[in-house]
Amino acid sequence: MRLNDEEQDILAGKSGSVARQALQHQLKVGEFFGAEDFVPVTQAHIMADTESLGEAGVRWLEEIATAANGKVCVRVPTITDPRGTDFAKASFLRHTSTMIELERRAIAAFERLGVTMTDTCINYQTIQAPTRNEHVAFGDTGVVIYSNSVCGARSNFEGGPSALAAGLTARTPRYGFHLPAQRVANLHVRVECAPASLNEWGALGGVIGRIAGNYWAVPVIEGIEKSPRSDELKHFGAAMASFGSVALFHVVGLTPEAGRLSDVASAGLPSYRVARDDIDALSHSYRADGLVDVVVFSAPQLSLYELRDLAGLCEGRHFAVPLLAVTSPQIKPDSDRLGYTARIEAAGGTVLSGMCFYQSYAREIAEANGWKRLATNSAKLVNILGGYGYCPMLASMEECVDAAVSGKLT
């Protein structure tokens, strides 16, 4: 890779061992993908729940923080994805003291490096949405696909170590979706139905993700007639990224780079049609026998509007099985202030903050709480939880609330 004077100085250790280590890591990745140089970034977002890091990852973070010795901090605003617990509700979730201590150590290390603990996967709704052509280094696939597609920003999937490196060096290797040529569509999808709920938007995203099938696929989509809401595109993108590892999509006439089909697509692209049957087939593949141990709204964290809708559905209900609603630390105070939390919890639900269900030791809390059959309106969540031993079921928010009352999806 071509390095400028500043980057050569960092590599020579003139900015200290932490910055050098960060740049060396970025060089390995950049050279793997044939990056020619680095591009400055304005924000970084780090996915770093401790189930993923483990003891080894936390120790690695602590060593960096110790080497930084209070003298080296991130150079651009660097924020965090959800943590592995909600400390206020850890006993309810049956998180162990070992898990909690690991979380505390990770947080302490990040804070020593100047990282801002926002603990959210919906920073584009709650912290600061990136703008068109803004180069960023975001983690969490849902954050990246929304930022690239809906905002027109430029990011690759940056895993935790790489996002931290980008925060420490204020740059990232220029490859993938930082390059205009990579943002051109390479498959065309015509949608022949209108999703009616968040779970259907997620299922549609999942279907397109499966068609696309890999990170370098960029779908351009036609047939979405109305302007979706942010929450609808949130579930749509998060599921597409989850099912297909997709990082960028275009919707003709909606997303900023695709005013017209010809702006992002050449003639003769492979073309696919997605109909109502495809959405239903994906949804029905996650219905099992209908018995439910737990209901979860998470992945992505809920917006204030989702919590408002959920609170309305909880009015006058009494849950037979646990219902968990997970939101960000930025949304939770408003949910409390506006009475949404109280209405959900009066029915027997629990509102959690700063975590995400699948990033919070999902396997261990399933075993500790006897949770196997899980109902949710998140297509992303059902896709992830199969590997954790759950029997996940996809349904609408209304159906999920009914299931919390009766103990089964009908």
Next chain:
Amino acid sequence: MIATARGFRARQSMGRTVRGLALVAQDGFSARYDLDRIAGIFSRHNHKLAGQSYVGKILILHTAKGGVASAWMLHEMASRGVIPLALVFNSVNPILAQGAALADLPMLAGFDEDITAAIPSGSEVEVNPHERLLTVIR
């Protein structure tokens, strides 16, 4: 007649040269979605390698899937020695490259043919990132 080792050239590479047994499937890979990382097996019930151990194997799969957690998880798996010997993909995403860089895990990606169809599971192979070469030994 002496049999000639068959080689496959990759476009992307990282890490040191290793030899081992290939575990092959036309399926994806995500450390979070697909694995029981404690037991060291594929745990997603509909994965083509469900129930099989990946520990010490050269995993040859189609593509990277899912989320960003693999970037940390490969490092964590390496710390316990419950990790594949190397990763080989038809197509890889940044997360697995970032994770392999942190975990010091050899990796090859990008071939002119479907590498999962070209390599029989259970064969002995060599991953040579310096030469960007995957070779079937026997």
